[in-house]
Amino acid sequence: MSNTINQTIAQELAVRQQQVTAAITLLDDGNTVPFIARYRKEVTGGLDDTQLRTLESRLGYLREMEDRRQVILKSITEQGKLTAELEAAINTADSKTRLEDLYLPYKPKRRTKGQIAIEAGLEPLADSLWNNAGQQPEHAADAFVDADKGISDTKAALDGARAILMERFAEDAGLLEKIRRQLQNNAELTSRVVAGKEEEGAKFKDYFEYNETLKRIPSHRALALFRGRNEGILQVSLNADPGQDENVRGSYCEVMIAEHYGVSLGTQPADSWRKQVISWAWRIKILMHMETELMAALREKAEDGAMQVFADNLKDLLMAAPAGPRVTLALDPGLRTGCKVAVVDATGKLLDTATIYPHTAKARVAEAEATVLALLNKHHVDLIAIGNGTASRETDSFVAALLKANNLKIQSVMVSEAGASVYSASELAANEFPNLDVSLRGAVSIGRRLQDPLAELVKIDPKSIGVGQYQHDVSQSMLAKRLDAVVEDCVNAVGVDVNTASPALLTRVAGLNPTIAQNIVSYRDENGRFDSRTTLKKVSRLGPKAFEQCAGFLRIMGGKNPLDSSAVHPESYAVVKNIAAANGKPLDAIIGNSEFLRGLKAADYTDEQFGLPTVTDIIGELDKPGRDPRPEFKTATFADGVNEVKDLIPGMVLEGVITNVTNFGAFVDVGVHQDGLVHISALSDKFVSDPREVVKAGDIVKVKVMEVDLQRNRIGMSMRLGDEPGQDKPARKAQEPRPAAGSNRSPRQSTPRQQDNGGNAMGGAFAAAFANAKKK
Known part of the structure; x- marks a missing residue:
């Protein structure tokens, strides 16, 4: 079945099956998505990280479905009910829903009314009345009255026959699929306010009387409806027949049931009873089942959409332009408790702290001005970062006046505080600054966030950054997995300086985990900075596989080998040496030599191991070694006098x-x-x-x-x-x-x-x- 899975994914991604097969093999061998996307392009035919993430997700789903398929086949076989036709249908089922539809009649369950009726011998009555409408139901049922079997009268016999047919219809996979498609395309979701909840649920007032076609409801409205229902404000239901006159009692789905079985309802003796069977089967069995299923599917789709919104926004924040390695004074604004001040050097190392009160008495304002001015001069500050929380605009005005009065050409920037308090109170922050007040840790984080948003935000649980949509209404495990993948892809796209990176940042590098990341930092603390990528092999628990995965994403700035500061993987260094030797140039003479590099033909340097995509990437990297894919740093200028x-x-x-x-x-x-x-x-x-x-x-x-x-x-x-x-x-x-x-x-x-x-x-x-x- 693996070949079928590969083919399915290839069709969904619109790529060749060989590409999918190769990618799955690499994933199964323990390779990470960033590594495969960057360094195994020949093998996968150039699948990018987005395609690989989708492939990885679908692979998990399809493998789970395949496992479920085998369980179902085994169960039905053990019951002795597996026919060739049923086996073929199960093997070709392309979704978990379809599989469960097929399994429904054979799924072990508690004894139902239909099963009890079959055990009582009423199945022939059900079949006879359904197939021959010329009979009088009561007369036909007389022959099945048997007190010993619990059938006391004709009504009990007809009730049993009806239960048999209702359950049969509700377990007919073909019928369910037809009705499902009808409802998916035409049904509406309706919402009404619960009587007496109008004032309590005022924030849901847009849904007090709401209808929308099921297939058109966007994720944010679907999640709002479900939240309103969960809070007891809204009654949410499925309307299978939108636009139908309220006086019409039947549903089009009842017509579909009759057509599915080739039944024409007229005026024959049993037609009234058959119509009742269809109506009850629809309203009691099928509608309830479909409403539950379609609501669950809508919620799943809405959650996926909400998680994608969060993931997209998180990626944009992580890949925001860094101000770069510049000495920064950070202010965490406050009114009554004052503003916390921290100065960090170009590498993010804490240099100084203070607390000022620029928004109180004049004497304290003068004192605050003197304190900030002294810090600016003492540490030769290049940038000022101001948190955008409470009192941010007042603090911004204070800083602007200070800089103007002292004729200082220092840029001040408003910085998002999202998640800063989460970091400040975290174990990570406590280990980094054990003797620093929690509020001052927040100021440090604000300053570092301006220098390098990615390096600082990885210390915070992505869910605490606050750029999601209904984030608490979705599966938290799925959300965490999705966001972790985003962080991993961003970190590896930028690359990490192994000599300055925090354990939190190193943990996100392909092939590394928290233990190895901490071991790298410990080795660095004990032995000094790394001078080459190969030295990483001396780190405890960083084995050959981990080195293969992480090496290309770790940078050694100013090391022995200039290639160690680039995205060229150590396994490809031979290609660069070959290029240099073939052109009679030393290694240093070709790195950054745009004129020379742009004149090279990548095809001239390929071999059995390194194909055209890899060599092309290597030449591009040599042209701009270690280039940062993030945009140029820019800031917005807020209007003066517009503070509230x-x-x-x-x-x-x-x-x-x-x-x-x-x-x-x-x-x-x-x-x-x-x-x-x-x-x-x-x-x-x-x-x-x-x-x-x-x-x-x-x-x-x-x-x-x-x-x-x-x-x-x-x-x-x-x-x-x-x-x-x-x-x-x-x-x-x-x-x-x-x-x-x-x-x-x-x-x-x-x-x-x-x-x-x-x-x-x-x-x-x-x-x-x-x-x-x-x-x-």
Whole structure:
């Protein structure tokens, strides 16, 4: 069956089966996705990390399905009921749902009414009435009355016959598949508010009377509905016949059941009874089964969509532009408790700390100015990082005034605090700074995050960074797995300086685990910096396989071999030496020599081991050794005097930073402690099906303020700068609910600032509320 699995995945990825087979072999041999994507392109035919992640996920699903297939075949065989036709159907089933449909009639279960009726000898009555409508049901049932078998009268006999047929229909895989397709394409999900819950569930008001075709419901609305149901606010159900007159009692699915069995219902004696059997089978058995199944499928799809949103945003944050190795003074703003200050050197090493109170009495303000000025001069600070939590704009104004008064040309940058408190209180932070106050650790993290977002964010559980959509409503194990893969891919795409990296960062390198990462740091502490990649082989538990996987992603800056600072894998060094020797040049003379390298033909240096893709990559890497794939560092400039939501005026054009991208739009920080929403319809003059086609987290954009709701602390914005506040817009579909301002989250823990009362970063219903206000 492995060949079938490989073929299925190849078709889904639109690649050759040989590529899939090769990739699976590499994965089964313990190779990591980053290693395969970067260094085994010849073997896989150039499958990238995204394709490999999808392949890995599908491989797990299909192998689980294959295991289940064998269990089902064994069970039915042991029952002595496996026919050639059934075996063929099971072997060709292409989903777990189809497999379970086929297994349903043979699945061991508690004795049902239908089974009891069969044991009582009523199956011939059921078959006779179903196949011959010319009989009077009561007359036919007379012959089956038998008190000893529990059949006291004709009604009991007919009830038993009906139960047999109902269960037979409900376990007919072919019928279930037809009805499933019908419902998937045409059924609606309906939602109504539970009586008396209107006030308690106000945030779900967009779903108090809601209908939408099942196949069109986006993930964020589906998860909002399920949350409303779980909180007891909403009644959510499946409407199999949308648009049907309420007076019509039958369902089109009942017609499908009759057609499936070739039954024509008319006025014959048994037709009324047969119609009742079909109706009961549909409403009591099949509808309940299908509603449960389709709701579960919708939830699974919605969770997958929500996790993908989180993964995409996380990748954008991790791959944000680093300010680079520059001495940085970081401020963690605060009002009553003061601002925590930390200075870190170009490598992120802590140099100094302080606590200042620039937002209290004048005497303390002067003292704060003197303290910060002394630190700036003492450590020759290049950058100032200001956390974007409480009092951030006030702190920003304090710093701006200080720099202006002293004619200092130092750039200050607002930095997201998302997850900083999580790191500060973590075991990792305690081990790194055992004698440092928790709040000061947060300031250190803010400064390091400006220098290198990736290196600092890997210390924080991705789920705490706050760029997800309904993150607490999805499978936490699946979410963690998805996000871990994103972090791993980002870290390996950038590469890691083995002589400065933290254990947390090293852990994310392909082939390494927490134990080996800590062993690398311990070896570095005991023996000094690594001067070559080969020295890594001396690290405890870093064996040949781990070295193969990690070596190309670890950088040795200023080491013995210049190739150790590049992404060229040690196994390929011979190719570089061959290029140098063939052209009569020393190694140092070809690294970075663009003119020479661009004149080379990669095909001239291939052999049986290293093909064209690898040699092409090597030449490209030699041209710009150790190049960082992240973008150039840029910052947004917040408008002076715009510090709070009340300072916003419709029509203002402001510069801001995209903090979160969801399925329904993007959130923008313009420096007022509350992110505004640019609805998907206002991202561009062109139609946008996915907001990520236009923006991503970290982008600097210009937005126009369209609407300001001070009462609910919500801001509507547009990136279509030609839009005018108050102009009519098309009505928008309901978005998922958002709480009123001041829900149970701290600014630090929830930046970007657009969370619901479950702690999930997501958009609210206010876009729809704005649209509704327009219509009124």
